[in-house]
Amino acid sequence: MKISWGIIVMLGFSLFAAGIIAMVAVSMTKNIDLVSDNYYEKGIKYQDQIDMNKNSAEFSDKIKTELKDSGLLIEYSGDLLKGNFSGEIKFYRSSDAKKDFKVNIETGDKGIQHIPVMNLEKGLWKVQFSFKKDNKNYFLEKSIFIN
Incomplete structure (x- = not known):
């Protein structure tokens, strides 16, 4: 059985069109998070x-920062505790923006803050400290890996 060249061209075009439609469908269902809105x-x-x-x-x-079984222990020390000190801690998950969350900095009497992380997804997290001390803004970023 011999197939004419017109049918081969139509089959090739149909396969190409089906491939393009499949790629568009997959790309439309893929969630792409921006680093920031x-x-x-x-x-x-x-x-x-x-x-x-x-x-x-x-x-x-x-x-x-020290990761323990009970959670993340953050120790603030030195000149940081003297004077007016306030801010927030952002837990940043680069793979899923829906999992990001913020916590206020609370130094307590001894300069130690405990944040439970047992319910966090395993993997790499960026811990971003944004704080203000004596009317000056600061930003510090540390990484933690949750097993």
């Missing part, structure tokens, strides 16, 4: 972020 505004204010990172160099060793 307001990335344009953050891009404009990026110099502020650079300044906050430079300010934080003096405090990078004053915030210690």
Whole structure:
């Protein structure tokens, strides 16, 4: 049985069209999270972020994180506890923005904060500290890996 060249062209075109439709269908169902919903505004204010990172160099060793079975232990020490100190901690999951959450910084009497992490998804998390001390803004980022 001999197949004419017209049928071969039509079969080839049909397979190509089916492949394109399949790729469009798969791409429409794929969830793509942006790093931030307001990335344009953050891009404009990026110099502020650079300044906050430079300010934080003096405090990078004053915030210690330790992952224990009971949760994440954060120890604030030194000059950080003196004066007016407030802010928040953002737990950032790059693979799924729906899992991100924020916690206020609470130093307590001894400068130790405990955050339960047993219910968090296993894997890499970025812990971002945004705080204000003596009317100056700071930003510090640490990584933790939950098993």
